[in-house]
Structure formats: structure tokens, C-alpha cells
Amino acid sequence: MRPLPRLFLTASVAILAPLPSALAWSQPHQAITRAALERLPAAQKALLGEELALLGDDYCLIPDHVFTDRANAKFAMVDDKPKEIYRLNLHLPAQQPENLETIRYFLGKAVAAAQSQNIKDAARYMGTICHQIEDYGSPSHTMPGDNMFTLLQQFLPPSEVMRDKLLHSPVESGELTVAIPDYTPKLLGTTMNEAAWKLMHRIHEGIINARSTTIPIIQALYIEDAKTVERHQLKAATFDAKIVADALYTILCIGTRTPADLEESPEGIALKNTPIAAYYPLEAASLYFPQTQFFSSPHWGHARSGVVLAEGKQALPLKLQVDSKIGPKEQEFSEGISAGMGRSLTFLLPAGVYSRFTVLAGLHSELGAKGKVEFTLSGDGKPLAPAVVSGTEPAHALECDLSGVSELQLTLNSKGGDSKSNYAIWANPTLQKP
Numbered sequence: 267m268r269p270l271p272r273l274f275l276t277a278s279v280a281i282l283a284p285l286p287s288a289l290a291w292s293q294p295h296q297a298i299t300r301a302a303l304e305r306l307p308a309a310q311k312a313l314l315g316e317e318l319a320l321l322g323d324d325y326c327l328i329p330d331h332v333f334t335d336r337a338n339a340k341f342a343m344v345d346d347k348p349k350e351i352y353r354l355n356l357h358l359p360a361q362q363p364e365n366l367e368t369i370r371y372f373l374g375k376a377v378a379a380a381q382s383q384n385i386k387d388a389a390r391y392m393g394t395i396c397h398q399i400e401d402y403g404s405p406s407h408t409m410p411g412d413n414m415f416t417l418l419q420q421f422l423p424p425s426e427v428m429r430d431k432l433l434h435s436p437v438e439s440g441e442l443t444v445a446i447p448d449y450t451p452k453l454l455g456t457t458m459n460e461a462a463w464k465l466m467h468r469i470h471e472g473i474i475n476a477r478s479t480t481i482p483i484i485q486a487l488y489i490e491d492a493k494t495v496e497r498h499q500l501k502a503a504t505f506d507a508k509i510v511a512d513a514l515y516t517i518l519c520i521g522t523r524t525p526a527d528l529e530e531s532p533e534g535i536a537l538k539n540t541p542i543a544a545y546y547p548l549e550a551a552s553l554y555f556p557q558t559q560f561f562s563s564p565h566w567g568h569a570r571s572g573v574v575l576a577e578g579k580q581a582l583p584l585k586l587q588v589d590s591k592i593g594p595k596e597q598e599f600s601e602g603i604s605a606g607m608g609r610s611l612t613f614l615l616p617a618g619v620y621s622r623f624t625v626l627a628g629l630h631s632e633l634g635a636k637g638k639v640e641f642t643l644s645g646d647g648k649p650l651a652p653a654v655v656s657g658t659e660p661a662h663a664l665e666c667d668l669s670g671v672s673e674l675q676l677t678l679n680s681k682g683g684d685s686k687s688n689y690a691i692w693a694n695p696t697l698q699k700p
């Protein structure tokens with residue numbers, strides 16, 4: 267555990283931002299960043315040169331050091347907000363639009379600096395991005411609105427050992443050794459907009475992974491079991507290192523290669539189609555479905571990725587009747603979303619990246635026989651492709667043009683069949699590049 271730097275205890279600074287609440291894991295920031303840097307291709311390491319060591323030693327902490335390291339503070343600030351020295355969203359997740367804007371801003375700065383061969387600035391902006399990824403994926407930044415865990419401690423009453431201590435710092439502080447020796451960094455996009463949006467979804471995985479560590483860490487702290495604390499911290503840190511590796515690799519690819527060159531590479535070709543069934547829609551605020559987003563037909567519940575829940579209880583594979591040369595046949599889908607009536611799923615899209623959206627819309631071939639559902643695709647509130655499908659007919663292939671669309675919405679409504687049979691499925695929902 268590290269004491270809070272004295273700066274954070276001064277009144278003037280405390281007024282600016284709730285700093286101690288957002289103070290993150292210092293040594294783990296360095297350990298995670300170094301583990302990620304280790305996995306970059308040799309050419310990227312050579313390009314970073316002497317900045318490489320500084321990224322792991324220092325730059326990944328720039329957003330925490332904005333009041334003490336004035337020379338580098340600007341690399342964690344946005345140009346049009348000169349008074350906002352400490353940008354809270356670099357440490358704590360807000361909702362998707364704000365998170366994406368922050369990621370996009372600093373990724374854009376890092377890429378632009380790399381493109382103009384200013385590696386010193388690029389590395390500093392990359393440090394800020396490392397920090398954001400690592401803080402969002404920290405075990406003590408996992409609880410929306412409660413990163414000191416004062417609410418959580420009402421659910422998990424502290425032991426004598428922890429009774430009067432704030433939990434934030436103990437949950438994340440440690441001396442970790444992080445390594446991802448078998449990991450190959452992945453290209454997240456061929457353009458900055460695509461990469462920022464994909465990085466956001468990657469970070470969502472990091473947040474969910476970190477959430478699974480928080481309670482085991484707190485329980486271990488209560489019984490002073492340092493080994494278990496570290497094991498779970500490492501689970502978060504190791505996952506974060508892979509995301510950081512993806513981010514740094516992608517920034518240096520986009521910053522040093524032409525879009526055409528990246529588009530034609532095997533990694534670029536693989537990015538032509540993006541399945542979105544596993545991505546969080548805006549309705550899953552803070553990455554969970556609040557009860558306001560539940561539906562009551564075909565059962566009481568919320569949207570699921572990859573499965574359909576029979577009567578809201580039993581997970582079954584996604585199966586649809588689909589057209590084929592020999593007539594309708596049943597097909598199973600690993601990529602898809604089951605959802606309920608009267609609800610929408612809204613996906614934030616990156617500007618100017620995808621041109622089309624395709625999906626198969628139908629009712630589950632066993633559970634949905636008596637249902638009848640209207641499937642609607644909308645772009646920024648405008649209906650683009652509606653279809654009414656009954657349980658006895660094959661799924662409809664829907665598609666729409668995404669030019670200028672920033673929010674894609676998938677909506678379901680009952681059309682008068684048996685409401686308990688409206689097992690609607692969006693199969694293979696896919697964004698396509700031109």
C-alpha cells in the first residue's frame with residue numbers, strides 16, 4: 267500500500283477534483299505498460315527508441331502527475347479545456363459517448379504525433395492512453411459511482427482489520443510482476459476512428475474482467491490473505507496488459523503506415539466485417555442492464571448475447587429457420603442476440619468507418635413457432651429497414667446503409683402472436699466497411 271502523495275491532501279487541489287478517489291495503481295501501471303511494450307514488434311520498439319523505457323517508467327503515470335509534472339501535464343489535457351488540468355474521465359469510466367470521445371482524442375493526438383515523426387510527443391500521449399486503459403481495468407475502479415466502496419461495504423461489512431480504512435488503495439496497490447509472453451498484439455483499426463471505437467470495446471472486456479476480481483480481493487483483504495489479493499490483482503493486470511499492447515501496436519501501425527497498406531494487410535482484411543453481438547449497447551449503461559431495460563415478453567428478462575433463454579431460465583443455442591436451395595432449413599448461430607418486445611438495443615458507431623449493416627431477423631425455430639414480431643433497424647432515430655416475421659416463416663435478411671449514421675438501433679415489437687412465443691433473434695449482426 268502506498269501513502270497518498272501529500273499534494274492530494276491539500277484543500278485547493280481537493281476542490282478541483284476528487285483526486286484520492288481516482289488515484290490509481292502506481293507500480294502496477296508501470297508493470298502493465300512494460301509487459302505490453304515487451305510484446306511490440308522489434309521495428310516498433312526501435313522506433314520508440316529511448317522513449318520506450320520512459321513510457322513504462324513515467325509516461326503511463328502522466329494523468330496522475332498533472333499537478334507535479336507540469337511539463338507533461340498537457341499530454342493528459344484537451345486543447346479546448348485549458349482549465350481542466352485533471353481530466354477525471356482518464357481515470358474513471360463514464361458512459362460510452364464520453365469514454366469514446368476521450369479515447370478518440372488522445373489516440374488521435376498519439377497517431378498525429380507519430381505521423382509527423384514526433385516520437386517524443388507520441389510516446390507521451392500513448393502513456394496517457396495506457397493510463398486510461400489500466401485505470402478502467404483496475405480492481406478498484408470497477409464499481410460505478412462507488413470507487414471508495416462505501417456502498418459496497420454495506421453489502422460486505424468489513425472485518426476488524428479493515429473497519430476504518432478506505433478500500434480503494436488497498437484493493438489495487440501492490441508490487442506486481444506482469445508478463446504476457448505468448449500474446450501477439452492485435453490491430454484494432456486501419457484508421458484512428460475505427461481503432462478508438464474498437465479500443466473502447468476492448469476496454470469494456472477489461473472492465474468486466476476487473477469487476478470479477480474486486481470482491482475476491484476485498485474478501486481476501488478482510489482476512490489479510492495477501493497472496494489471494496495479489497492473485498486476483500494479477501488477473502486484472504494481465505488482461506489489461508493485452509489491451510495496452512493492442513492499443514500501442516495499433517497507434518504505431520496507423521502512425522507509420524498508409525491506410526491503403528493497412529487495409530490490404532491480412533489484419534486489415536480481417537477488420538472488413540465486424541460482428542457486434544457481443545458488444546454492449548448504450549442501454550447497458552455502465553455495462554450492465556438496469557431493470558428499466560427489462561422486458562416481459564417472451565419472458566421477464568434482458569437481452570442476451572449468444573443464447574436464448576427458454577422461459578427465462580434455460581440457455582439454449584440460437585436457432586433459426588433459414589432459406590436454402592432445398593427450402594427452409596434449421597441453422598444454429600454462435601453470433602447473435604436474443605431480446606424482448608418493446609425494447610431497443612442502440613449501438614454507437616464510429617464516424618465514417620462502416621457503410622452497411624446486415625443481420626438475420628427471425629424467431630427461434632423451436633420456441634418461437636406461435637410468435638409474430640416486428641424487427642426494425644433505425645439509424646439516428648430514422649427507421650431504415652422494418653420486417654414483420656412470424657414463427658412459421660424463415661428468418662429475413664435485413665440490411666441498411668450506414669452513411670452518416672452515428673447510432674444504430676435494433677428494435678422489437680410484438681405483432682399480435684402469442685406473447686410468450688416471441689423469442690426474437692438478431693443473428694450475425696455485422697457492420698461492414700466499404
Ligand SMILES: [Zn+2]
Binds near residue numbers: 288290291329330
Ligand atoms: Zn489514474
